[in-house]
Amino acid sequence: AQTVTQSQPEMSVQEAETVTLSCTYDTSENNYYLFWYKQPPSRQMILVIRQEAYKQQNATENRFSVNFQKAAKSFSLKISDSQLGDTAMYFCAFMKPTGTASKLTFGTGTRLQVTL
Amino acid sequence: SAVISQKPSRDICQRGTSLTIQCQVDSQVTMMFWYRQQPGQSLTLIATANQGSEATYESGFVIDKFPISRPNLTFSTLTVSNMSPEDSSIYLCSVSDRLSYEQYFGPGTRLTVT
Numbered sequence: 001a002q003t004v005t006q007s008q009p010e011m012s013v014q015e016a017e018t019v020t021l022s023c024t025y026d027t028s029e030n031n032y033y034l035f036w037y038k039q040p041p042s043r044q045m046i047l048v049i050r051q052e053a054y055k056q057q058n059a060t061e062n063r064f065s066v067n068f069q070k071a072a073k074s075f076s077l078k079i080s081d082s083q084l085g086d087t088a089m090y091f092c093a094f095m096k097p098t099g100t101a102s103k104l105t106f107g108t109g110t111r112l113q114v115t116l
Numbered sequence: 117s118a119v120i121s122q123k124p125s126r127d128i129c130q131r132g133t134s135l136t137i138q139c140q141v142d143s144q145v146t147m148m149f150w151y152r153q154q155p156g157q158s159l160t161l162i163a164t165a166n167q168g169s170e171a172t173y174e175s176g177f178v179i180d181k182f183p184i185s186r187p188n189l190t191f192s193t194l195t196v197s198n199m200s201p202e203d204s205s206i207y208l209c210s211v212s213d214r215l216s217y218e219q220y221f222g223p224g225t226r227l228t229v230t
Binding site: 033035042043044045047050091095097102103104105106107108109 | 149159161164174210212217218219
């Protein structure tokens with residue numbers, strides 16, 4: 001079974017600064033997907049970014065980018081130019097794609113607080 | 117991405133009763149997923165619902181406690197049966213894009229059992 005570990009329960013960053021959230025995972029699979037989700041106080045789960053394991057290039061979405069190290073099984077999220085609206089819980093998730101049930105396995109989450 | 121709605125958004129229920137949560141998607145999808153998020157915790161998959169077949173439950177979750185219906189390709193329900201305070205959680209449904217494997221979530225149902 002796959003496991004996802006987020007070792008930082010809480011982090012804080014000042015507005016406009018850069019912060020990196022850590023995620024490691026354990027799997028014997030070679031083909032898989034990794035995701036970062038954001039959950040603000042509204043509790044809506046919002047997809048931030050996706051990475052396919054077969055792609056060496058790190059995914060980027062505007063101010064959000066990842067550092068994907070497949071050999072080390074590491075998948076960190078970098079948020080640049082942090083904004084107050086980035087305050088939320090961030091969950092790292094793993095998915096092994098199958099034809100019928102590609103379920104997500106989530107980490108325990110990192111609570112990010114962006115301050116003035 | 118799919119637009120997903122859930123009803124109710126929140127409810128307070130007495131122990132021993134049952135609550136049915138509805139999930140509606142704005143497009144046809146093959147698979148729908150139901151997750152539970154206990155207070156301050158991460159998300160845990162309850163079951164996967166495929167239209168026209170029995171739902172597939174994860175370890176620790178059983179059909180008698182969490183019966184699921186999937187009558188068509190845009191709708192599903194999850195029932196939380198014989199509730200106890202330990203069932204107090206946020207329940208979320210999600211759907212998966214079969215090409216990108218991205219999963220999109222509904223807004224969740226916050227359930228409190230007293």
